[in-house]
Amino acid sequence: MMRIRDIGPAVSFTWDGKRLQGQVGDTLASALLANGQRVVARSFKYHRPRGIFTVGSAEPNALVTIGSGAAQDPNIRATVQEIYPGLEARSQNRWPSLGFDILAINDLASPFLSAGFYYKTFMWPRSFWEKLYEPFIRRAAGIGALSGQHNADHYEKAFAFCDLLVIGSGPAGLAAALEGARAGARVILAEDDARMGGRLICDNALLNDAAAGDWVDAALAELAAAPNVTLMPRTAVTGAYDGGTFGAIERVGLHLPHQPELPRETFWRISARRAILATGAIERPIAFANNDRPGVMMASALRSYLHRYGVAAGQQVVIFTNNDDAYASARDLEGAGVQVTLVDARADAVAPAGFAGRFIAGAQVCDTRGRMGLRAVQLRHGDGRTEWTRADCLGLSGGWNPSLHLACHMNGKPQWDEGLSAFLPVPGMVPGLDYAGAANGQYDTAACLAAGQTRARAALGDLGLSLPAAADLPKTPQAAARPMLPLWQVPGKSRAWLDFQNDVTTKDVALAARENYTSVEHMKRYTTQGMAPDQGKNSNVNALAVLADVTGRSIAQTGITTYRPPFVPVSLAALGAGAQGAGFAPQRFTTSDAASRAMGAPMIEAGLWYRPSYFPQAGETHWRQSCDREVGYVRNAVGIADVSTLGKIDIQGPDAGAFLDFVYTNMFSTLPVGRVRYGLMLREDGHVMDDGTTARLGPDHYLMTTTTAAAAQVMKHLDFVRQAHCAQMQVAFTSVTEEWAQFAIAGPKARGLLQQLTGQALDGADWPFMACGPIALGDVQGRLFRISFSGEMGFELAVPARFGAALFDRLCDMARDLGGGPYGMEALNVLRIEKGFITHAEIHGRVTGFDIGMQGMLSRKKDFIGKAAASRPGLLEDGRELLVGLRATNGSLIAGARLFTQGSDAVRTADQGYITSVAYSPTLDASIGLGFLRNGRARMGEVIRVKDHLRGVDILAEVCNPVFFDPEGGRARD
C-alpha cells in the first residue's frame, strides 16, 4: 500500500503515539493506508487483527479513539474522521499494544465463545458472578472508552425548515437538488461526507465526455450560489419521524483542531415538506474462511482510495466478485501499476476489454493467510482444484444493498427483489419521502440522474410549485451489465465472518438455527449480528441469506429485522446540547436574589425558582442556628421574606366571581371588595389540586394566588375550565406573577415597620385581618395584603418588579433596626408547621378536602370542579388517613417516616399513616410535624410509634392538633 498521487499539502498527525504524515483531504483511514498501516484494530470478541475494510460511513473494523483528556472520543470510524494538524488517534480494544494483544487468546477459545455463549457459561457457582465473572467481563467488554471526565466542549441543537430535503449528493441527489433550486423551492442538500458528489468523485467516471468531477463542481457552484439552497456537508440524516421531521447530525468542528467557541457537532431537527432518499447503496462482502484479515476490503473502496485519495491499498491485489461493478476496480488499479488478479464467481464471465491481469471465471476465494496482514488467498476453481496465490490486498464484491434504512424508520418493511438480489424500499413507507438512484435499486449513473430529476419534479409538483423546463442531464457512457450471481458464502472449514464488528460468523447463524432460533429477529439477538454500532450495514442481508439457506426458506420468506434511528452513532453530548449542569432547565430569579446571595444565603430550588434557605450570620456554624434565629425574628420582632414566586393570576370580568365559585370549593362571588379569602381548589376527581388566597380588588376584579410550583398547572386548569365549561362567561385572566415583587413582612413589629414605610396608620379598623388594597410608597403604586403564613401579625407588600430589589434592601434595613431581618425557606417552613398551615407536602395529589379537615369548605349550594367525585363514599369513609399534628416524645421526627400503633410490629400490614413535614420548633422547643393517620381526628393524645426503616429512626410521638402554637389565631388578628 502506498500513496501514488498527492492530494494536498502535508499534515502531521499521531497514531498510537507515532508521528505520521498525511495530506489535506485525507481521512484517517486513507492516511493510515498511505503510511502502510495494515492493522488498525482488534476485533470485539476474538481480538483478531483487523484492517480498514471500507471507505465510508459503514466501516466496521477501523474504530479508533480521537483525542485525549476529557473530550476523548471513542469508536470513531477512521474512514469518516478527517485528519488535521496535530490530530491524535489511538487504536482500541488491545492491550498492551495493537501488535501484541493479550486478549487474542479469546481467538483460541472461540469454540467456547460462539453465539449465545453467555447464556450457557458464567452460571456456576452463582457467587462467582458478582465477584469474578462480571468484573472480568466488564473490563474485557466494549471497544473504546470514554474519559469519564466532564466534557466542557460545546455542542448544539437546531431546527431547520425546507420544501425539499435531498438526502445524499451523488448523481441522483445532485439532479434532484438542481430541480429544487431552479423551481425556487427551499432546498436542503444533506451529505454525510465532507465532500459532495457521492460515487462521482470516487470513480473514474465520465460525464459529458469529461471527468465527472467537472460536472459535480458546476452543479455545486450553481447550488451554492442559489439563495434558496442550503448545502449541508458533513451532515448525516439519522432518522425519519412523523410529520416530515428528520433528525441529522452535523460534524461542525470534529475535522479541525479544537476551538473553544465552535460547536463540535450540531444535531438538527429538519422539517421537510418533501424528501428524496438518494443515499446510494452499500457494497456487500462474501463470507468465506478467514475473510476478516487486514488487507481484505470492499472492491469499490479500492477504487475510491485510488481516485479520491491517491492511495493504492495494495501492490498485489485479488478482486473476488459475483458482478460487473468490481471490474472497474480491477481496471483502475491495473492502470495505476498494481498487479491485479480478477476472480469472477460466474462461470460464463469474460475478462473486461483491455484488462492485462490474470482473469479467472467460475472460481471462488475460499481461504486466506496472513494474520497481521494478508499474504495469500486460496482459490477454488470450477473443477474443484485449489491453489494459493500471493496477495497483499483482496477486494470483495458480493453485490449492492440499497441504503434504505431511513425509509424503514416508521416501521415499514422493504421488499426483496429477486432479480436484483436486493431489498428495495416500498413507496409510502415514510409519507412524503420518495426514492431515487442506487437507494432504489438503480445502479447505473444515467438512471440515477434521471430518477433524481423525475422524483424531485414530482415532489415539487405535489407542493404546487410551477416548474421550469427540466435541466439537461449530462451524457454518460453506456455499459451493459450482465446479471450478477447471488453468492453469500463459500464452503470451508474455518470461520467465515458475517458481522465483523460483533465477530459473528456463519457458524453462529447456523448454530442459532440448530437451537431453533430460526426467526430473523431471534437470530439477530441470539448471535448479536447487526447489533453493533454499524447496525449490520455490511452483514444484515448476508446473515439472513445464510439463515434462509440453513432453514430451507427463501430470503423473502425469512424477512429482515427493523431498522431504527439513528442511522449512524450520535453522541449524547449532541442530543443533550445545552442541557448539561445548570443548563438542564431555565433558571428563575427573584428581584431579591442578588441581595440574598450577597448575604451568603444558600439557595434552594422551588420549581424553576431559586429561594434563600436561610441567611447565615457571622459566628453561626450550623443552619439550625440561623433558622432558629429567623423564627425568633418573626415570632418576636419582624421578619422579611420574598414571596414573589407564588403564582398570581389577575381575573376580571362580570363573571369573574362566578368563575371563581366554579373552580374553588367555597364562595368567592360573596367576598367583599377589599378582602382576601383562603380557597381550596379540587381536581375533577375530588382530590385537592392547590390551595391559596384570592383577593377581591374591585367588583369585577380578583387576584388569585397559587403555590409556587403549581402556578403553571393551575393556569392550564383555569384555561381548560374557561374554554371547555365556561365558554359563555365574560371573564379574562392572565398571570401577573412577574409584574409584582411581593414581600412578607411578619411579626409583632410588622405594622410599625409599615407605618414608617408608608406614612399610613394601617390600624385594625381600616386594615383588618384579610384586608387588601392599593397603597402608595412615595410615587410607587403598590398593593398591600394583610395575610399571614406565619401566624403572626403579617402583611404582604407588592410593588412593580422594577422596584423589588430596592424595596427588599429597604425592608431588610428597617427590619434590622427593629431587631429582626430577612428570613428564608427553612424558617418559613418552621413557622407554618407551628401553625398547622399545609403546603404541597400535605396536599400531594392523593388527599381530599375531607382528609385535611376542610370538608366544611365544600359548598353545598353550588356546583364546583370536583364536587361530585369528592362525595364518593370511599373518600369519606372511616379509616381514611387524616391530617394530624405530631409531637415527638423521645427523639426527632423525620418526614417520610411511617406511623404505627404503639406496640404493633412496624410492618406494612400494620401501617397507620406517614409524616409529611417536620421541624424543630424553637418556639415550643420540640420536634413537631404534620402527617396523615388513620382516623387521626379521633386519636388526639394517643402516643404512636414512628418508624423510618430506611434511615433507622424508631421513636414515639403524641398525636395532637396540627395547630401547635396560638390555636385561637389571635396573634395574626388585632
Add this chain to the structure above:
Amino acid sequence: MTDQAMTLPETSPAAGLLPQSMGRMTLTEWAQMPITWVGLLSTDVAAASADLQAQIGAALPAPGQSLPCTGGHILWAGMGQALVMGTALSSVAGASVVDQSDAWCALRLSGPDAPAIMARLCPLDLGFDQFEEGAVARSLIGHMNGIIWRDGADSLTVMVYRSFAQTLVHELTHAMRAYAARLALA
C-alpha cells in the same frame, strides 16, 4: 417618622448583562416602557376593537400580527389577548386590562443572522422570507415560553417573563458566540 419623600431606585430585568455584540449580531434590552395586557372578556371583539381604535389608533390585531399604534405597537399575544407596547391603558370596553410593564424581559436581536441564532432555540421557521416584518408568534425559546416579534427589517424582539432574563441572555449570547465561530470558518 414617616418616609413620604422616599424614592425607590429601579432595576431593569437584564440589568448589567447587556448590550453584547458578537460577529454581525447585537443583543440589547428594550428601555422600560408601559406594557398593557388586553384580554377579551368574550368572543365578541367589536367593542374592544372599536375602543382600542379610538384610544390608540389601532384595532385588535389578527393572530400572528402586530400593528403600529400610539406610543408604539399592539401585538397579538394569544387567544383573545394583545399586548400594547408603549402606552398605559386603564380600561378597554369588553376587555380586561392589566399592567404588565414590569412582567416582561424584552430583548432585541439585531443583525442578518437573527433567524439563524433563533434556529438554535426556537422550533419556528423564522427565516426573514417566511416571518415577515410585524409578525408575532408565541412559542418556545429553549424551554421558556415567550413571544417572538419581527420588529424591524433585520431584527427580532424576544420576550420572556422577567425572572428568566439571565437564562435568556445566556441562551442567546451562547448561540451568537457559536454562530459567529461557525461563520469565521468559512
Add this chain to the structure above:
Amino acid sequence: MRITCPNCGQRDLREFTYMGHAVALNRPAADADLAQWDDYLHNRDNPAGPTDELWYHGAGCTAWLKVRRDTVTHVISDAWLVMPPSKGVK
C-alpha cells in the same frame, strides 16, 4: 409530530401538552349519578384508529384544542378550538 393550531398554524409537538380523550368536554351535571361520573373520569374507549383528544397549546396561544389523531399511524387529521373562535377577527 406536529399539530396545526387554528390560531398559530402548524407547530411542533413540544409546544403542546396532552390531557386525554375529548369526552372530558362532556361534564356530567352536578347531580348525575356516580356511575356517570365514574365513566367521565375513568373509563375510555381505546380504538386502533382515529380518536379525538384534547391538547393544550401552552407554549403558544394557550388555546385548548380538540385533535383527531389516528392511534395506529399517528397522523393528525384535524384540530379544532375547544372554545368557539372570536367573532370579527380573521
